[in-house]
Amino acid sequence: MREINAVITGIGGYVPEDILTNEDISKMVDTTDEWIMTRVGIKERRILRGEGRGTSYMGIRAVKQLLEKTNVSPEEIEVVLTATTTPDHHFPTTSSIIAYQTGCKNAMTFDMQGACAGFLYALETGANYIRSGRYKKVIVVAGDKMTAITDYTDRSTCPLFGDGCGAVLLEPTEENVGVMDAILRTNGTGYSHLIMKSGGSAYPPTHETVDKHEHFVFQDGRYVFKYAVSYMSDVAEEIAKRNGLTRDDIAWIVPHQANLRIIDAIAKRLEVSEDKVMINIQKYGNTSAGTIPLCLWEWENKLKKGDNLILAAFGAGFTWGALYLKWGYDGAKA
Numbered sequence: 001m002r003e004i005n006a007v008i009t010g011i012g013g014y015v016p017e018d019i020l021t022n023e024d025i026s027k028m029v030d031t032t033d034e035w036i037m038t039r040v041g042i043k044e045r046r047i048l049r050g051e052g053r054g055t056s057y058m059g060i061r062a063v064k065q066l067l068e069k070t071n072v073s074p075e076e077i078e079v080v081l082t083a084t085t086t087p088d089h090h091f092p093t094t095s096s097i098i099a100y101q102t103g104c105k106n107a108m109t110f111d112m113q114g115a116c117a118g119f120l121y122a123l124e125t126g127a128n129y130i131r132s133g134r135y136k137k138v139i140v141v142a143g144d145k146m147t148a149i150t151d152y153t154d155r156s157t158c159p160l161f162g163d164g165c166g167a168v169l170l171e172p173t174e175e176n177v178g179v180m181d182a183i184l185r186t187n188g189t190g191y192s193h194l195i196m197k198s199g200g201s202a203y204p205p206t207h208e209t210v211d212k213h214e215h216f217v218f219q220d221g222r223y224v225f226k227y228a229v230s231y232m233s234d235v236a237e238e239i240a241k242r243n244g245l246t247r248d249d250i251a252w253i254v255p256h257q258a259n260l261r262i263i264d265a266i267a268k269r270l271e272v273s274e275d276k277v278m279i280n281i282q283k284y285g286n287t288s289a290g291t292i293p294l295c296l297w298e299w300e301n302k303l304k305k306g307d308n309l310i311l312a313a314f315g316a317g318f319t320w321g322a323l324y325l326k327w328g329y330d331g332a333k334a
């Protein structure tokens, strides 16, 4: 029997229409467009407005687009798995809302949380369902409404985040394409350096936790930056090496979009020129689990069957990883 692998056969995406510019942010906190552009590389980000709209609002739209593009009926979908740090609620799961609203009524659904590395964790998990041979159509959704947990009085974090969501369809293949390899890591040393402290079972919400702004992202930026650069570059290099990929073999690097300086460092380590790196941080900011699928969504029409892609991400935990993807179709025809 030939080995079954999982391949991405389509991609959908959604970003909200409302734009929050650096000028808007400089009216809220003591910062400038120049500081944000030179230290981070973000010009603007999307913000999901509207009462009661959570991550599912964006996920539903990304999945509807995916189903339309791939011409797949929602009833054929067997798994809907969502990677998010900003679920609509503690429960029910965001996946269950997305599946219900998109008509995926025969799917098992669950959420995963791998912070900014969430898409890589979820993609490898979804791929394993396909590789098991028991599932033929798996949707992996990944995205966040980061503005819901962003403190717009904290200048060190509020310029960084935006809202957005992507979704991919995974199907079986016996061809030499798909999710070829993954290195996924965790190291708890990041625990207190990148955290939303309260609102969970350790520190349930109280008036005091609200007053102390503990329901927002706290980040020790300098500490996180150091690890993001070294850990992400290490795994990206390791996965390229162990799959025998030289810089000429790599068509695209798809890095998590947290800071342009981190992205540049990874490209430098892999000795890949800037025109082979997907970068859209300037217009969307850090959408956490959404950054990598939103890059794939935007670059889809440039992707060709057989292209070698290295995906790399780093987030709270710390969790991080790199994934080697051999693209499965000509994106220009999608």
Ligand code: ACO
Pocket (backbone or CB within 6 Å): 030, 031, 032, 035, 036, 039, 040, 115, 116, 155, 156, 157, 159, 194, 217, 220, 221, 222, 223, 224, 225, 228, 258, 259, 262, 286, 288, 314, 315, 316
């Ligand atoms: N405007 C102006 N000045 C600012 C701002 C701002 N928005 N924010 C911070 N500063 C000041 C600081 O107060 C500090 O001033 P000081 O030297 O007088 O104390 C100075 O700028 C430098 O601050 P740093 O925090 O050292 O700034 P840095 O260059 O490290 O940039 C940043 C901060 C952008 C957060 C960077 O550290 C970073 O990108 N970190 C990693 C982010 C990341 O990868 N996160 C993981 C994924 S996110 C997730 O999982 C949810």
